[in-house]
Each structure stands twice: as structure tokens, then as C-alpha cells.
Amino acid sequence: MTAILSSAEHAERGQPSGEAIVVRGVSKRYGQLHALGGPIGSSPEGVNLELRRGELTALLGPNGAGKSTLIGLMLGLESPSSGSVRVMGGDPRWPQTRTRVGALPQDLSVPAGMTVGELLTLYAALYPRPLAVSTVLELCDLKAQARQRASTLSGGQARRLGFGMSVIGDPDLLFLDEPTVAMDVQSRQVFWAGVGTMQTRGKTIVLTTHYLEEAERVADRVVLLSAGQVIADGTPQQIKAGVRGATVRFVSRLEASVLQALPDVLEVTVSTHPGGWQRATLRTREPERLLAAVFATGAELSELEVSHATLEEAFLNLTAGPKEMTA
Ligand SMILES: Nc1ncnc2c1ncn2[C@@H]1O[C@H](COP(=O)(O)OP(=O)(O)OP(=O)(O)O)[C@@H](O)[C@H]1O
Structure with missing residues (x-):
């Protein structure tokens, strides 16, 4: 791996309780394909990663690097072929872990016919301590669209609604998978302000994006994946200094x-x-x-x-x- 901070150094810096996600020796195979981890030279090698609470980590890498696979494992949507993933101290597949996690997936679709307000109210009911719908409408700047059917929102508004749906449960950990695709400049500003609010409330955020200038601006830490392996890990400044x-x-x-x-x-x-x-x-x-x-x-x-x-x-x-x- 190039430079920067090794997993051991990250682990040393934070107490075990300071870690939101611990990935140990993880690989994921689809048939013969190693989407994550996989052999390096003659020995099998899994991915190791610890993400500390309260940090915004950008998971970057070219198409097919394994970012979505890793997020799928962290969300408990997939099981690793080897190794283990712990999220907020528990198994990501456990319901008590999942209520602490919010996610904005790449391919979010909203039910036709429901209004923005109804949809957020429905999502809020799924969580033990949700945010108020009015707070979330403000956070994603959709107050004026509260009575509008969600299926009629513009692309950028729909993405902001997705952000609202991902935070309404007031999660401790938030996954944002290519969140700003289809957003214009104004939507992006609203969105990043909302993310900033979640950050100041101490939330752990994991972001994937192909817009590297955004990652550079907002991320505390960058983890760079290539061909299913972590090839660089550090602050944006450390990654840049490695070149x-x-x-x-x-x-x-x-x-x-x-x-x-x-x-x-x-x-x-x-x-x-x-x-x-x-x-x-x-x-x-x-x-x-x-x-x-x-x-x-x-x-x-x-x-x-x-x-x-x-x-x-x-x-x-x-x-x-x-x-x-x-x-
Ligand atoms: N369910 C699956 N079945 C078979 N192969 C898969 C599956 N999911 C992912 N892959 C393969 O695993 C590899 C990693 O895919 P992944 O979606 O994790 O990459 P990514 O870094 O998220 O890419 P992108 O930036 O294009 O979204 C790719 O070669 C992909 O084709």
C-alpha cells in the first residue's frame, strides 16, 4: 500500500470504542472473480480497515475497484467470503445495528404516488428515535415540495429526498454512495451543508464518489481501492504528498x-x-x-x-x- 497511515497506526490512534467500522481480512468472491481481497502473489490477502467514529471517509477507486462491494458488506447486504465486518461493535446484519445506520444507495427509487412528506413520515416510523420530518425537510431543502408527489421531483430534488430518507432515523453511521450524481450546483451546496450538519453532530460518514474535488474538500480521510485492494489510506493531504x-x-x-x-x-x-x-x-x-x-x-x-x-x-x-x- 502507498504511504500513508497503516491500519495498525489507525487502530493505535483510536480506542476500540472509537471505531465505527472494523473490517478484518475480508474478501468477497463472485464465482472465480475476486471483487474484494483475493490473492496477492501466492498468498490470499483480505482487506483490513478501521473507520473511526465521527470521521468522514471517502472511499475512492476506479470502476470495478470494489467500493460498492465493500459498502454492501458494511451494510450487511452481503456476507464476506472470508474475514469479518463489525459495524458500531456489532454484526451489520443484526437489526439493532441496522437501525443505527442510514444509507443513500446509487439506485434509489421512490414509491410512486406518495408525497415527500408522507414518505419521510413513513420512514421515520421505522426507527426508534427519528428526527422530526420538518427538520429533515429543512435539512434537504424540500419544505416547498413537502406536498408534492415524490415521483414528480427533479433528479437533483429526488437525490436530496434520498439524503433525507437516509438521515431521518438519526443514524450514527451514514453511507452515501455517489450522492451528488444528477445534482446541479445549488443542490450540491444544499446537500453538502446537510452533510456538514450531520458531521457537526458527530456522525460517521462513508462516501463514495467519482468527483475527486468534492472528496478532497470534504473528507477527513481517503481510502483508495484498486482491484479489490486498499492501495492508499490517509488524509487527502497525505495522499497528495505521496505523489x-x-x-x-x-x-x-x-x-x-x-x-x-x-x-x-x-x-x-x-x-x-x-x-x-x-x-x-x-x-x-x-x-x-x-x-x-x-x-x-x-x-x-x-x-x-x-x-x-x-x-x-x-x-x-x-x-x-x-x-x-x-x-
Ligand atoms: N453480484 C455480483 N455478481 C458478480 N460480480 C459482481 C457482483 N457485484 C459486483 N461484481 C463485480 O465485482 C467487481 C467490483 O464491483 P463493485 O461494484 O464493487 O465496484 P465499484 O468500485 O463499486 O465500481 P463503480 O465505481 O463502477 O460503481 C466488479 O468486477 C463487478 O463486476
Whole structure:
């Protein structure tokens, strides 16, 4: 696994009671296919993971990496082929565990004919200590739609209703599987504000998303899966720091051919800037050495900017295999 914090370090940091989810040596096979865990070299290897209470963890990975399989196991919808999953100290299949868990699945469908308010009232009745329907309507900004049939909501409103249905039981643990698909900018803002409210109330949240800038912004921790294995685990900053390299931008009169010849340049993009100047963007593994070489040219520079890898760049780098720019 690349870098970052090992499972043992995570376990050390939190007391056992501080863990919302404990995954030990878990594999999941469908026939011959290892969706999760599976052999590494000659020995079988299961997934190990501990998620602490109160944290927002983003479970990331390319299509088919095993994210939904892992969530299915954490929700008790599937049983592992080997290993064990504990959720809030219990088996995720037990009813007393399930009442403490909320989930917004990818493919949520709502019963036709019921209004938004009726649906939330119905869901609230399933839990021992639900939130008030009015609180949830406010949380997902659907007060104005309370009397509207749920099947007539727009895509983004329906997704926000799904969020409302996932939190109405006031769960301690919340799973959000690609929650912002089909949401416009406004819906996303409402949604993330609602998630923020759940976070400040100490809820544990597990999120899957392909929008990596969202994960970077909201996650306390990122777990990166690839081919059924955890390949990186840490804060977004730690994941990004595991990828060497940076982008250097500046405006100068240096020609593309001169920039290309500088040491440690991987890629150069040049665009024209008013007054005969050039705006240069350079990708490099060694920003300090490159900058020293740029300064050594004696060229006049302005608007100098150095930015390190985004989570998206780190993701692409880590899931592309060992050949690229990993540290
Ligand atoms: N019920 C099933 N039967 C057979 N194979 C399955 C089943 N569920 C998942 N798989 C396979 O297991 C692998 C992991 O799938 P999974 O849905 O967990 O990936 P994912 O990371 O959630 O992908 P995506 O980002 O596309 O949602 C895939 O190869 C998938 O085809």
C-alpha cells in the first residue's frame, strides 16, 4: 500500500470504542472473480480497515475497484467470503445495528404516488428515535415540495429526498454512495451543508464518489481501492504528498524551446500573454531544481505559482501503477 497511515497506526490512534467500522481480512468472491481481497502473489490477502467514529471517509477507486462491494458488506447486504465486518461493535446484519445506520444507495427509487412528506413520515416510523420530518425537510431543502408527489421531483430534488430518507432515523453511521450524481450546483451546496450538519453532530460518514474535488474538500480521510485492494489510506493531504511533482506557472518572455530544455521538465504548455509575454505551465518532479534553473536564466518573471498534485492527479497516479511519478 502507498504511504500513508497503516491500519495498525489507525487502530493505535483510536480506542476500540472509537471505531465505527472494523473490517478484518475480508474478501468477497463472485464465482472465480475476486471483487474484494483475493490473492496477492501466492498468498490470499483480505482487506483490513478501521473507520473511526465521527470521521468522514471517502472511499475512492476506479470502476470495478470494489467500493460498492465493500459498502454492501458494511451494510450487511452481503456476507464476506472470508474475514469479518463489525459495524458500531456489532454484526451489520443484526437489526439493532441496522437501525443505527442510514444509507443513500446509487439506485434509489421512490414509491410512486406518495408525497415527500408522507414518505419521510413513513420512514421515520421505522426507527426508534427519528428526527422530526420538518427538520429533515429543512435539512434537504424540500419544505416547498413537502406536498408534492415524490415521483414528480427533479433528479437533483429526488437525490436530496434520498439524503433525507437516509438521515431521518438519526443514524450514527451514514453511507452515501455517489450522492451528488444528477445534482446541479445549488443542490450540491444544499446537500453538502446537510452533510456538514450531520458531521457537526458527530456522525460517521462513508462516501463514495467519482468527483475527486468534492472528496478532497470534504473528507477527513481517503481510502483508495484498486482491484479489490486498499492501495492508499490517509488524509487527502497525505495522499497528495505521496505523489511527487508539481505544476509551476509563470509569465515571462522565455520561449517554449528554452523551457523544454530546463532540467526535470515533464511537460510544457505555453500560451501567449499581452505585450509579447508568454504564460508558461510546467509539470515537474523536482519543482525546487526547476525553479533554480528558471531563475538562473535571469529572465524577468511575474505571476509565479507552484501547486502540488491535486487529489485527482494523485488518484490517477496511484491507480495507473508503479511506473509513473509515485514517490
Ligand atoms: N453480484 C455480483 N455478481 C458478480 N460480480 C459482481 C457482483 N457485484 C459486483 N461484481 C463485480 O465485482 C467487481 C467490483 O464491483 P463493485 O461494484 O464493487 O465496484 P465499484 O468500485 O463499486 O465500481 P463503480 O465505481 O463502477 O460503481 C466488479 O468486477 C463487478 O463486476
